[in-house]
Amino acid sequence: MLKAIILLILGLSALAAGFLTLKRELSVESVSISSADEAKSEMKNIFNDHGWFYLSGVALFMQIVFQGFHFTFEYFFYAFLISSGIQSLFHLFNKKELGYQVCTVIVVSFLVIYL
Incomplete structure (x- = not known):
């Protein structure tokens, strides 16, 4: 039962963060890019996952x-x-x-598996 509650909280937080990010992106005016450096920095911002692949790998490793x-x-x-x-x-x-995120992923993985 506690496992389902933890997974529900995590799912709802991902949904809430997605809606907030979408709202923030829709409210910002369009970006005008005038140089190659600005284009590179904009592409880096678009593809910056803030460690999502790293956290997914750690979580998958902990599951295994x-x-x-x-x-x-x-x-x-x-x-x-x-x-x-x-x-x-x-x-x-x-x-x-990112260090705190990794530690939290390890602890939550442990809780989800053994509860």
């Missing part, structure tokens, strides 16, 4: 280690939900420390 090495596709679901949820929670609270 904690649940055993017999691999199922359920591991992907939990890993993506945990990494996206944790990253969105940190995004909602305007915290960008």
Whole structure:
């Protein structure tokens, strides 16, 4: 039961962060790019994932280690939900420390598996 509550909170936080980001992007005026340097910096901002792939990898590794090495596709679901949820929670609270995010992903992965 606690596992479902944790996953629900993580899913709702990812949804809330997505809506807030969409609202922020729609309210900002369009960007006019006049030089190559501005274009490069804009592309870096677009493709900056703020460590999402790194967190997903850590969460997937923790799923494999904690649940055993017999691999199922359920591991992907939990890993993506945990990494996206944790990253969105940190995004909602305007915290960008990747080290804290990794520690939180490890703890939440442990809680989801053993609860």
